[in-house]
Amino acid sequence: MTRVEFHAKRPARTQRCQGRGCGPHGHRATSWQHWLPQQALRVYVSGLRLPESEARAVLRRLLADERNLSPFCHRFHLASRGGRELFTREMVPVSAWEFARELGEAYVARLERAYPMRRS
Numbered sequence: 001m002t003r004v005e006f007h008a009k010r011p012a013r014t015q016r017c018q019g020r021g022c023g024p025h026g027h028r029a030t031s032w033q034h035w036l037p038q039q040a041l042r043v044y045v046s047g048l049r050l051p052e053s054e055a056r057a058v059l060r061r062l063l064a065d066e067r068n069l070s071p072f073c074h075r076f077h078l079a080s081r082g083g084r085e086l087f088t089r090e091m092v093p094v095s096a097w098e099f100a101r102e103l104g105e106a107y108v109a110r111l112e113r114a115y116p117m118r119r120s
């Protein structure tokens, strides 16, 4: 499938960073975090075996679905490129679980693996 880029419905910098420690009056977000990663959505859509134009439309819609997105500042964005250690299970919004459930149990499991429960 030809490359489909992610285009947010609204720019992240119009949002507040959702990171813990950034505070209720925290700084502006700089980017959107995909809870289910873009790659997982691409795999999902190619598995649907739709005609190309239809597949592109579905993928574009899934990439921009705000249920699977949260705005974060640069600090969190960098962490997502590295170890994700700043992201915890508690930070995954209810909407992202709902989004994953619509794609199937395998995607719920993927979210669970990506954001394991912390042992205290």
Ligand SMILES: [Zn+2]
Pocket (backbone or CB within 6 Å): 017, 018, 019, 022, 026, 027, 072, 073, 074, 075, 076
């Ligand atoms: Zn922040």
